[in-house]
Structure formats: C-alpha cells, structure tokens
Amino acid sequence: MTSMTPQNPAGEGSLFDGDPVMVPAQDRQGIPETFGGAASEGFDRVPPQDRDAEESVLGGMQLSKDAITEVVEILKGHEFYKPAHETIYRVITDMYGEGEPVDPITLAAELTKRGEITKVGGAAYLHTLVQSVPTAANASYYAEIVRDKWKLRQAIEAGTTVTAMGYAQDADPAEVIEASAARLLALQASFDMGKDPAGWDAPMQDRIEEWEDDQAAGEDPGLPMPWEDLQSMLGTVPGHLVVLAGRPGMGKSVALLDIMRHLAVVHGRPAAFVSLEMARRQIMNRLIAAEAEIPQHDIRKRALDQAQWKKYDKVRDRIVTAPLRLIVPPGGITVPQIRSNLRRWQIEDRLPAALAVDYLQIIKPDVQGRGGNRTNEVDAIARGLKELALEFDLPVFAAAQLSRQTTGRDSKVPQLSDLRESGEIEQAADAVILLHREDYYEPESERAGEIDLIVAKNREGNTGIVTCGFRGRFSKIEAMGQDY
Known part of the structure; x- marks a missing residue:
C-alpha cells in the first residue's frame, strides 16, 4: 500500500498534530539541520503517520469480528494519528465488548447516539473506510504499521522534550541528563510490553502447566540468605x-x-x-x-x-x-x-x-x-x-x-x-x-x-x-x- 500524502489539519490531536513545531531562530543555534529540516526553517516536518493503514484497520474491523480480535491485541486506540480514527476505534471496541454487531450501519447509529457522528466525518465516511480495504484478513498487518508510526512519534516527542530541557536557561546538566535517560528508558519499556503481559486472556490450562513445571523443578529454597x-x-x-x-x-x-x-x-x-x-x-x-x-x-x-x-x-x-x-x-x-x-x-x-x-x-x-x-x-x-x-x-x-x-x-x-x-x-x-x-x-x-x-x-x-x-x-x- 502506498501511503497518502500526510494531512495535517490544524487542531487535530496532541503535540504533534496541527501546525508543525517551530523553534525561534535565536534558539536554533547548534541544532543539526537533519533534526527537522534546515535550521533556518525550524522543525517543520509532519510527524510519522500512515493514514491509509489507519483507514484499512478501521475498515477491516467493520468487516470481521476476527479482525477486531486481532487488532485489539496490537492497538489500544491512542496510537491513531487522526483523532477521528481513535474515536471510531473506541466505539468499535466498546460495541464488540458488549456483544453488539459492528458494521457501518450499527456503528453510525452508535456514533449518532453518542453525538460524535459529525466529528468523525458522518456515516458516509464509515462506508468509505469499508470500501477502502479489499479484505479484512490483513487488519493485523495494518495495525502494526499504525503502532510503529505511533512509536516513532513518541520517540520524536521524547527527543523534543529533552531538547527543550537542554535549552532551558537555568538547566542543570546533571539533572537534564538524568531526566533524559529516564524518559528514554521509560519509553523503551513501554514498547517492550509484549502480548498480553498481564494475562487478561491466559486460560487456566496455561497457569496450571506453569505451576506443574515449577513443582517438577524441585524444591526452591528461595534467595540465599546468611541465616x-x-x-x-x-x-x-x-x-x-x-x-x-x-x-x-x-x-x-x-x-x-x-x-x-x-x-x-x-x-x-x-x-x-x-x-x-x-x-x-x-x-x-x-x-x-x-x-x-x-x-x-x-x-x-x-x-x-x-x-x-x-x-x-x-x-x-x-x-x-x-x-x-x-x-x-x-x-x-x-x-x-x-x-x-x-x-x-x-x-x-x-x-x-x-x-x-x-x-x-x-x-x-x-x-x-x-x-x-x-x-x-x-x-x-x-x-x-x-x-x-x-x-x-x-x-x-x-x-x-x-x-x-x-x-x-x-x-x-x-x-x-x-x-x-x-x-x-x-x-x-x-x-x-x-x-x-x-x-x-x-x-x-x-x-x-x-x-x-x-x-x-x-x-x-x-x-x-x-x-x-x-x-x-x-x-x-x-x-x-x-x-x-
């Protein structure tokens, strides 16, 4: 799939939505030109996103319950760049969790009931999402693309925060370095969660096998202590x-x-x-x-x-x-x-x-x-x-x-x-x-x-x-x- 030219309408989303982040000329000295375009132009790049992938995820979820099951293992909703897409995603998952059928008609009705149908582009846009995806089979693949773009945006946000800290007039170098390391390490930790780390969906069969394996391993005296x-x-x-x-x-x-x-x-x-x-x-x-x-x-x-x-x-x-x-x-x-x-x-x-x-x-x-x-x-x-x-x-x-x-x-x-x-x-x-x-x-x-x-x-x-x-x-x- 070829990504569409990124759209960046004012007012959409968080720090990286809307107008590009601009850095005053007097504060750009020493910033590499590769950080976001030429230094003379400021940070004027549109954050990483893939609108086609986002649309394909939502279209696939309206076509198949299996697609919904696969996507929710990968995305939580906040990964979407376009706020309207996050709204649609959350309503789909709410309906699915309540056992309601999800298709363009039922989804439009639920969005109307919540007073959000206009915000997402109307009922016609929901049909457009379905028509834009040939099959629901690739929904998880598109979801991974959406997640990867979100990770890149998070990395940019962390870098921007670190840069702002460094430019603060009263910045203490040791504190800036410590806070920067903590921010970046926490970011990596948030990316390393893996599938279902808390065990929401783990069956008792898995748990009993873990227990049996532990018992078969023999006596565990615990951490060695001097007493x-x-x-x-x-x-x-x-x-x-x-x-x-x-x-x-x-x-x-x-x-x-x-x-x-x-x-x-x-x-x-x-x-x-x-x-x-x-x-x-x-x-x-x-x-x-x-x-x-x-x-x-x-x-x-x-x-x-x-x-x-x-x-x-x-x-x-x-x-x-x-x-x-x-x-x-x-x-x-x-x-x-x-x-x-x-x-x-x-x-x-x-x-x-x-x-x-x-x-x-x-x-x-x-x-x-x-x-x-x-x-x-x-x-x-x-x-x-x-x-x-x-x-x-x-x-x-x-x-x-x-x-x-x-x-x-x-x-x-x-x-x-x-x-x-x-x-x-x-x-x-x-x-x-x-x-x-x-x-x-x-x-x-x-x-x-x-x-x-x-x-x-x-x-x-x-x-x-x-x-x-x-x-x-x-x-x-x-x-x-x-x-x-």
Whole structure:
C-alpha cells in the first residue's frame, strides 16, 4: 500500500498534530539541520503517520469480528494519528465488548447516539473506510504499521522534550541528563510490553502447566540468605518486597549489607546495595570488617596490624571478584531514578539477583508528589519499591525506620504499628522483619550480643522469631551456634 500524502489539519490531536513545531531562530543555534529540516526553517516536518493503514484497520474491523480480535491485541486506540480514527476505534471496541454487531450501519447509529457522528466525518465516511480495504484478513498487518508510526512519534516527542530541557536557561546538566535517560528508558519499556503481559486472556490450562513445571523443578529454597532459619521461613523469591525495620543503630544497615554480601561473595550472584546514609568508604569498611573479621574500629583508624593484614589478604580476591555493586547516589535518589537505572541494567543484561535500599524513608519523593503530606510521600515510595520488584522480577530489600513509640513502652519489643510515617509500608511489603536487641536498651542484659529478627508479616509462610548473634564490632550478624 502506498501511503497518502500526510494531512495535517490544524487542531487535530496532541503535540504533534496541527501546525508543525517551530523553534525561534535565536534558539536554533547548534541544532543539526537533519533534526527537522534546515535550521533556518525550524522543525517543520509532519510527524510519522500512515493514514491509509489507519483507514484499512478501521475498515477491516467493520468487516470481521476476527479482525477486531486481532487488532485489539496490537492497538489500544491512542496510537491513531487522526483523532477521528481513535474515536471510531473506541466505539468499535466498546460495541464488540458488549456483544453488539459492528458494521457501518450499527456503528453510525452508535456514533449518532453518542453525538460524535459529525466529528468523525458522518456515516458516509464509515462506508468509505469499508470500501477502502479489499479484505479484512490483513487488519493485523495494518495495525502494526499504525503502532510503529505511533512509536516513532513518541520517540520524536521524547527527543523534543529533552531538547527543550537542554535549552532551558537555568538547566542543570546533571539533572537534564538524568531526566533524559529516564524518559528514554521509560519509553523503551513501554514498547517492550509484549502480548498480553498481564494475562487478561491466559486460560487456566496455561497457569496450571506453569505451576506443574515449577513443582517438577524441585524444591526452591528461595534467595540465599546468611541465616538459614530466616531463609527457610521467608522463601524470598523475585517480586517480593522485604522490609527490615528497627530503631536507629539497631542493625538495619548491617543486616542489609550482610544479605547482599552473602549473595554476592558467597554465592557469586549479582547484588546491588543502594545506600542513602553512608559514604562508599564507610560501606567498604563494613564490608571488609565483616568478611575478614577485622574490628571496624581498627579499619577506621587505619591501624591494621600484621595479623589483620593477613586476614584481609585471604579475603581480598573474594571481595574483588564478587558481583556486588555499592551505590551511593549524590544528592539522594527517587524511585523513578532507581527504575531508570534498573531499566538500563536490564537492557544491558546486568540486572542483579536482588536490590537493597538503605533506607526507605529517606528516598526522595517524586517531583509530582511535592506539596503533599509526608504520609502520602512515604506511601508512594513503599508502593513504588513493590512495583519495582514486580516489574523487574527481583526481590527488593528495604530498611525502614521505626517510630519512637517503641522506646516509650515497658516492653521495647517492636510491633508492626511502630513503622514510622506510613501504614503503606506494611501493606506493600511481602515480609516485614523487625529488628530487636535487648542490649540496645540494657547493655548488661543477659542476652547481650543477640539480635532477634522478628518476622511480623510474611505473605509466603509463617511468622516467628529468628535469634542470631550480633557482632557489632565486625558489622556482622551470624546464625546462633555458628563458631565465632
């Protein structure tokens, strides 16, 4: 099919419809001429479109129910360049969904009923659409053309937005680059959805076969963790959000880093630790202290003796070759920024087996959330982390702060209600582990050196308490009974 000369009547559609986008002469310096015609003429190209393909899609859908079924797998409606075509498409799919027959006569009647028949060109135009397509058999082919043209328009819109950001007088280069990368990576993600990703039409036969295959694969112990009892209780798998909560200084960062260190150093699986509290040097001090069992105090003072250097030499290669990434974002980070980096890793086939964030309440709220109250911001962050776990099919571990309510009670044992600033943290998490140490409050306690990992919520199994040894000077938590 030969595409018709693109029509561009004023007032049609969104940013790329109507009059061409023009850039003032004083703002065009440095813009390549190939970006949209000669620089002296501005951006005067008509956005990509194929009107013949759009007409053929709609004509085919009026001829055959099978064509409608095929097209709705490819298009959602917003991909049409001409607004009238999107209107017609949406009415066709509404009628089809209600079990109504679709042809030029019934379609015209429905459009008339909705007061939109004149907007789409009248009943005569619906007959023209049918007459323009020889057969409904190629409707899906034409739908793919429509979708591809829409993708190109989206790419142009993203590029235009990025260009406008760069030309802003007060633009911060780092912010522009970060926002540009996030925009483009999000665009790619929207193109990679595939057919029926949510499973709207997947029959139970498919689901039961998936389940049987999983069972036949044998026991799945979940993500390897340094504490066998906790690993067995949680059975953490991709898609889970696990929250480790405690008061400041209780050991949240130690626990998170232990999980990531065990995964990467012991099991050789990629892990990423995002710290919003510590500098990279502090994290390295803790990592080496835990792995080599050298007191943090000596490392911080840079006062290692010969024996300690020998301990370090024994573990150095293990640490160097471990697929562990230590990320300390300057100026903090938002959930969308985490998503853009995960998307980049996904494209490069470098997604980690697990992600840890230290800690949840100091993740920066998204720009769109500014002006809201703190509870809403934390709610959005908690939901965002859960969405990341599902979107990228990996477990996400996040530390969270508990409120001061704990310290005001006779019993200092934390409760789920102590989660600070948000009930959504508990709601979004698949598991919540509350950290408690008696010697945090009573240094001379008979349980000094112990830490309780209280599984207060667990969607995948039982709740309970796993008691471990807390070796604070080595920044390490170990299973009870382990030889110290």
